[in-house]
Amino acid sequence: MNETPPPKPEEPRGADTEIRRLKERAREMGQWALRMVHDGWEAFRTGNLEAAQKVLDGDTELDRYDEQIEHEIISFLVLKQPAAVDLRTAAALLKITTHLDRIGRLGFDMARITTPETRPDVPELVGVLKAMDQTVESMVQQSLDALVEDQAPLAMGLFVRDDEVDRMHRQATRLVVRELVRDPMSALHLANELLVARHLERIADNACKIGEKTIYAVTGQRRSEYLPRHPYTPYILETPRPK
Helix, strand or coil: CCCCCCCCCCCCCHHHHHHHHHHHHHHHHHHHHHHHHHHHHHHHHHCCHHHHHHHHHCHHHHHHHHHHHHHHHHHHHHHHCCCHHHHHHHHHHHHHHHHHHHHHHHHHHHHHCCCCCCCCCCHHHHHHHHHHHHHHHHHHHHHHHHHHHCCHHHHHHHHHHHHHHHHHHHHHHHHHHHHHHHCHHHHHHHHHHHHHHHHHHHHHHHHHHHHHHHHHHHHCCCHHHHCCCCCCCCHHHHCCCCC
């Protein structure tokens, strides 16, 4: 008796294949931006001008990614006329590439303020900045993984980590103010340290925005539906007034 052959697995639709390709292209751009962040921080931390220049030179490639992926997404929208999840994903990718470009540019900005001069030795501040860098680089990678794997829960995990980065940013701010009181002559160097802390905090914010767009693409939900906005507390209200 002849057995009925098992059904062949369904071939992916053309739109599915193209969406996967576009997400992989976004991941490529994200890895390039992440490398700029990592190398920009290392150049600043070590005062390595040669390494800083390589980061600055990488901005051209970042722009190329941004322009090409935008063109590919628009072509997909015009030629395939997607609907539902595919349409949401394509629209989300248009915004995600903007956030990836900003992430790479923040790495560029850290490299741009690199100087070879010896900076004041403030181990506590250096430790906070190192922890911030490790966390935000991990967050960017997490946002890319969530995007490519369609993992909304993984993307939602970014928001808790962002709160931790904000806490470290406030800590860095307090340390810089403390050192300015102790040594006003180090103001220029400390200003750059504070600027780097701000850049790292912004990288985390952009990783969260990528997470938001990924959740929207997968579920159709916007942030207000699954994560009410935190009440804003100005930093000045968290800092005790000097006596």
